[in-house]
Amino acid sequence: MQAWKGxxxxxxxxxxxxxxxxxxxxxxxxxxxxxxxxxxDRVRANVYLKYEGLNPTGSFKDRGMVLAVxxxxxxGSQAVICASTGNTSASASAYAARSGIPSxxxxxxxxxxxxxxxxxxIYGARVLAIRGNFDQALQxxxxxxEHLPVTVVNSVNPYRLDGQQTGAFEVCDALGESPDxxxxxxxxxxxxxxxxKGFKAYHEKNVxxxxxxxxxxxxxxxxxxxxxxxxxxxETFATAIRIGNPASAHLAMAAVHESGGCIDSVTxxxxxxxxxxxxxxxxxxxxxxxxxxxGLLKLYQKGDIRRDExxxxxxxxxxxxxxxxxxxxxxxxxxxxxxxxxxVTAALEH
Ligand code: F0G
Numbered sequence: 001m002q003a004w005k006g007x008x009x010x011x012x013x014x015x016x017x018x019x020x021x022x023x024x025x026x027x028x029x030x031x032x033x034x035x036x037x038x039x040x041d042r043v044r045a046n047v048y049l050k051y052e053g054l055n056p057t058g059s060f061k062d063r064g065m066v067l068a069v070x071x072x073x074x075x076g077s078q079a080v081i082c083a084s085t086g087n088t089s090a091s092a093s094a095y096a097a098r099s100g101i102p103s104x105x106x107x108x109x110x111x112x113x114x115x116x117x118x119x120x121x122i123y124g125a126r127v128l129a130i131r132g133n134f135d136q137a138l139q140x141x142x143x144x145x146e147h148l149p150v151t152v153v154n155s156v157n158p159y160r161l162d163g164q165q166t167g168a169f170e171v172c173d174a175l176g177e178s179p180d181x182x183x184x185x186x187x188x189x190x191x192x193x194x195x196x197k198g199f200k201a202y203h204e205k206n207v208x209x210x211x212x213x214x215x216x217x218x219x220x221x222x223x224x225x226x227x228x229x230x231x232x233x234x235e236t237f238a239t240a241i242r243i244g245n246p247a248s249a250h251l252a253m254a255a256v257h258e259s260g261g262c263i264d265s266v267t268x269x270x271x272x273x274x275x276x277x278x279x280x281x282x283x284x285x286x287x288x289x290x291x292x293x294x295g296l297l298k299l300y301q302k303g304d305i306r307r308d309e310x311x312x313x314x315x316x317x318x319x320x321x322x323x324x325x326x327x328x329x330x331x332x333x334x335x336x337x338x339x340x341x342x343x344v345t346a347a348l349e350h
Contacts, residue, residue, distance in 0.1 A: 004030045007066055007166050014169065014201060015067060015162055024070040026056035026098060029063060029166055033174040033312070038281050039293065043300040046310045048179070049278070049293075050171060053285055053318030057119060060167060060191060060316045061091035065153060067163030069095040072151040079104065081150040083137035085187065085240045086116030087317055092153050093125035104150065106130055106137045111239050113286070115321035133234065134188075135245040155190030156247050164191055168198025171312050178208040180309040183299075185291035185316055186216040186225065186263070187241035189252035195314075196255035212312075214261035216252060217295030219288075223265035225249055237268045237325065240288035240317060262304075266294035272329055273297075284319030284326070292316075 004010065006025025008017050031054045039047040052060040069092070072080055081104040082092045089105040089112075096103035105120050109129035120127050130137050138154060145152045155161060172178055178199060184192050192214060202208045218226055219236030224244050231244035246252065256263045266274075274294035275287050292313040299305055319326055337343040 007063060007163060008070060011166050011169055014165065016071070016159070017067075018074070020074050021070050022073045022099070024066055024073070024095065024099060026062065026066070026094065028055050028066050029170065031055060031170065033171060034283065036281060038277065039296070039313075043296060043305050043311075044307050045305055046308065047296065048175075048310070048312045049283060050167065050312055050314045051283060051285070052167070052314060052316050053289070053320075057087075057090045057094045058115075058318035058321055059087040059091065060164065060314070061087045062095075063166050064155065064160030064163035064190070064194065065091040065095045068151075068153045068157050068159040069099055071159045072153065073099055073101070075151070077101070077149075077151040079150045080153045081141055081145055081148070082106070082153045083134060083141040084112070084154075085134050085242060086112040086321070087240060088154060089125065089127070090116050090119035090123070090321075093120045093123035096125070097123045102126065104128065106141050108133045108137055108242075111242060113239060113322035114324060134243050135230075135234075138188075138247065154247070155188055161190055161194040161197060161248075164194030165198030165201060167191075167314065168195045169202060172199070172202050172208050175310065178203070178210055179212050179312040180306070181213045181215060181261070181311045183215045183217065183292040183296045183311060183313045185238075185241055185288050185314070186218045186252060187222075187243045187246065187288065189216070189225065189246035189248035191314070191316065192216045192255055193248045193251035196251075196259065211259055214255045214259040215295060215299065216256060216261070216263045217291045218263070218265045219271065219291060220265040220267045225252060225263050226265045236271070238271050238288040238291060239322075240286060241291065262299070264295060264298060266291050266298060270294040270298065275325075275329060278315065279319070283315065285315040286317040286319050286322045287325050289315040289317050
């Protein structure tokens with residue numbers, strides 16, 4: 001078996017990689033596409049979960065970040081900057097560390113899951129927590145970057161979306177064809193746009209013979225695309241997608257319309273239920289990831305899922321990033337006992 005070489009090598013001909021692009025990698029990509037027995041039974045279709053939490057920093061962001069940072073280095077950039085709800089910052093600071101350049105991270109104070117903050121800090125990022133939300137942080141980053149010798153590595157950087165196309169490539173490579181439908185969480189709307197770009201690229205070169213329906217799901221308290229207007233105070237327990245003014249709104253809506261898919265919202269309760277359901281099958285994804293599964297269940301309840309269609313739900317981030325949400329949602333405490341056979345027998349019977 002040949003070792004995986006990372007996305008810039010493996011998908012070289014599909015990406016804007018030149019002889020001058022540094023061979024940057026943390027062996028990102030190549031994440032598993034796991035058949036879900038429980039979800040498939042439940043919605044009477046073939047449901048796969050693309051577990052992006054197994055990327056090197058625990059989220060899909062690594063796919064775009066490896067290319068964005070490599071191109072920044074190629075262009076002689078000395079530092080990177082981003083706004084983030086947590087995952088982008090973890091990824092940017094890891095690839096910056098790998099490259100030996102500094103990273104500046106701007107996060108909404110109090111709204112970043114503990115694991116993500118820990119990542120940025122240990123990778124050595126300079127972390128600025130602003131009094132404001134993600135949308136304000138991104139605005140601040142874009143304005144600041146005009147005056148500083150830094151490269152913005154949010155998904156407004158086109159290389160991010162180019163790199164994230166590889167998620168779609170891997171799905172098609174694993175299935176041997178395009179899925180009928182993709183269900184994906186939507187926050188700043190970059191990933192849904194990137195997947196659509198990737199599916200179209202494979203289809204244009206006849207790697208696949210049809211295109212999937214793109215179904216994006218926002219959290220109800222942050223559903224700017226569903227409502228058709230920006231939300232100044234977005235709220236959801238899925239902090240990764242607590243975004244009220246998605247930067248790639250136009251691309252995302254084009255993906256939905258061109259593919260005959262949908263954009264819809266899911267409530268925090270629906271996200272929580274899906275979060276539990278995925279874990280009950282042995283897969284730990286973070287709350288925002290569960291929006292894709294919550295959305296699928298909503299479509300099924302509306303009668304929109306055809307029997308036996310092939311559906312891929314993207315699980316965007318690893319559950320370990322947000323231990324507080326897991327402990328709170330599980331709502332059970334460990335049983336404290338004396339180490340005796342009597343107690344363990346009682347626990348088994350319970
Ligand atoms: N899921 C997770 C776990 C995320 O971290 C994000 C975005 C999304 C879904 C939504 O993806 O923005 O491309 O629509 N997180 C960004 C961040 C905003 O800063 O880490 P999107």
